[in-house]
Amino acid sequence: MELTRETATERIALLEKEYQQYLEKPMNLTITRGVPSKEQLALSESMLGLLNQPEDFISNGTIDIRNYGELTGIYEAKKLFSELLGAEIEETLIGGNSSLSLMYLVLATKFFMGEHPWKAEKKVKFLCPSPGYDRHFSMTEHLGIEMIPIEMDENGPDMDEVERLSANDSAVKGIWCVPTYSNPTGITYSDEVVDRLAKMTTKAPDFAILWDNAYLVHHLTDVHKTAKNILTVCKRAGNANRVWMFCSTSKITFPGAGVSALAASKENIALIANELSYQTIGYDKLNQMRHVKFLQDPDQVAVHMAKHAAILKPKFDLIKEKLHERFDGKALVEWTEPAGGYFVHLTTLEGCATKIVEALDKIGVKVTTAGATYPYGKNPKDNSIRLAPTSVALPDLSQAMDAIGLCIELISLKKNIYKLN
Numbered sequence: 192m193e194l195t196r197e198t199a200t201e202r203i204a205l206l207e208k209e210y211q212q213y214l215e216k217p218m219n220l221t222i223t224r225g226v227p228s229k230e231q232l233a234l235s236e237s238m239l240g241l242l243n244q245p246e247d248f249i250s251n252g253t254i255d256i257r258n259y260g261e262l263t264g265i266y267e268a269k270k271l272f273s274e275l276l277g278a279e280i281e282e283t284l285i286g287g288n289s290s291l292s293l294m295y296l297v298l299a300t301k302f303f304m305g306e307h308p309w310k311a312e313k314k315v316k317f318l319c320p321s322p323g324y325d326r327h328f329s330m331t332e333h334l335g336i337e338m339i340p341i342e343m344d345e346n347g348p349d350m351d352e353v354e355r356l357s358a359n360d361s362a363v364k365g366i367w368c369v370p371t372y373s374n375p376t377g378i379t380y381s382d383e384v385v386d387r388l389a390k391m392t393t394k395a396p397d398f399a400i401l402w403d404n405a406y407l408v409h410h411l412t413d414v415h416k417t418a419k420n421i422l423t424v425c426k427r428a429g430n431a432n433r434v435w436m437f438c439s440t441s442k443i444t445f446p447g448a449g450v451s452a453l454a455a456s457k458e459n460i461a462l463i464a465n466e467l468s469y470q471t472i473g474y475d476k477l478n479q480m481r482h483v484k485f486l487q488d489p490d491q492v493a494v495h496m497a498k499h500a501a502i503l504k505p506k507f508d509l510i511k512e513k514l515h516e517r518f519d520g521k522a523l524v525e526w527t528e529p530a531g532g533y534f535v536h537l538t539t540l541e542g543c544a545t546k547i548v549e550a551l552d553k554i555g556v557k558v559t560t561a562g563a564t565y566p567y568g569k570n571p572k573d574n575s576i577r578l579a580p581t582s583v584a585l586p587d588l589s590q591a592m593d594a595i596g597l598c599i600e601l602i603s604l605k606k607n608i609y610k611l612n
Contacts, residue, residue, distance in 0.1 A: 203605055223560075225579045260473055388400055426456075523599060525537070537575070
C-alpha cells in the first residue's frame with residue numbers, strides 16, 4: 192500500500208471506530224472446522240431407508256450382514272472404495288465412520304507392533320508439510336513422535352528437503368500428505384511430487400507415507416483435479432509397502448455415520464487386519480451396505496458430489512469476491528482460491544495472524560486458531576489463518592468476511608505503521 196504514516200493513522204482511526212461498533216454488537220459465528228451444512232446433510236437422508244428387503248441384508252450372494260464377520264468389510268464396499276482409491280479389492284479395508292481412526296491404527300501398529308516396532312528406536316520423527324491438517328499433527332504429537340515442518344508450495348511439499356531428510360536420518364519414519372485439495376491450502380500434488388515421494392531413497396527401510404485423500408471427490412468446479420495414484424507408482428518403484436491411502440464419506444454423506452477406507456499393499460492390509468482382529472469382529476456392515484446402495488459407483492458419487500458443489504461454490508465465490516473487493520492493490524494479505532476441498536487459506540503479513548484471530552474472537556467471529564495448521568501449533572512467521580466456510584449460511588458468511596477484512600486491515604496497519612515514511 193502506498194500510504195504515508197499520516198494517511199495510515201487516519202485509516203486506522205476509521206477502522207477502530209468500525210471495530211468498536213462490532214464490540215458493542217458482537218456476532219456469534221463459527222468457521223473453525225470443515226463441517227458440512229444442514230443442506231449438504233439433507234442430500235443423503237434417503238440413504239437411511241434403503242435396507243428394507245431380505246436381499247438387502249446379503250453380501251456377495253451368501254453373507255448375512257446382520258451377523259458377525261467380514262473383518263475387512265463387505266465385498267461391495269471394498270469394490271466401491273477400491274475403485275475410488277485406485278487399488279485392488281484385496282488391497283482395500285473398510286472401517287467405521289472415521290478415517291482418522293484408521294490412521295491412528297496404522298501408526299500405533301507401526302509404533303508398537305511388528306518385528307521392528309518404532310518404539311524401540313531412540314527417536315522417531317515425522318515430516319509434516321505445513322500448513323497442514325491439525326488433527327494429523329495432534330495425533331503424531333500424542334504418540335511422542337517428533338514433527339519436522341516442511342514448507343509447501345503450489346506443487347506440494349518441498350521435495351528437496353523431504354528427500355534430504357529421508358535419505359540421511361533413519362529416525363525419519365514417514366510423512367503426512369493430503370494430496371488432493373490439501374487442507375488448508377487447496378493445492379493438489381503435482382505428478383513430479385508423487386513420483387519423487389514414491390521413488391525416493393529413505394534411510395529408514397520402513398518409511399511410511401500416510402496419504403489422506405480426504406477430498407478426493409470434493410470438487411468445486413467442472414475442472415476436477417486429482418493427484419496421481421501413488422500406490423501404483425510405489426509398486427513400480429519396488430516400494431509397494433511404503434504408502435497407506437485413506438478416505439471416508441464424512442463429507443460425502445454423514446460425518447457422524449459414514450464409512451472410511453484404507454488402501455495399501457496386500458501385505459500391509461494383512462498386517463492391519465491382524466491387529467484389527469484383536470479389537471473387533473467387524474465394523475458396521477449395515478452402514479457399509481447402505482452406502483453402497485446409495486453411492487453405487489464412482490460415476491454416481493460424482494453426480495452426488497456435484498450437488499454438494501452447488502451448495503458450497505457460492506460460499507467460496509463470496510469469500511473470493513469479498514477479499515478482492517477489499518484487498519486488491521493492497522499488500523496486506525494473500526489468499527487461496529481453491530478448485531475443491533473445504534478451506535480457504537489466508538497468508539497475512541508476518542506477525543499478524545494471532546492478533547487478527549484474537550481481534551475476531553472479541554467480536555464473536557471464531558476462526559481456526561492461528562498456527563493450528565503447523566506442528567505444535569507454532570508458525571514461526573505467524574502469518575497463517577484457515578477459513579472453514581462450509582457450515583454457515585451465505586448472509587452470515589458475508590457478515591463474517593466483512594469482519595475478517597476489517598481485522599486484517601486494522602491489525603496489519605497497526606503492526607506495520609512504523610515502516611511507513
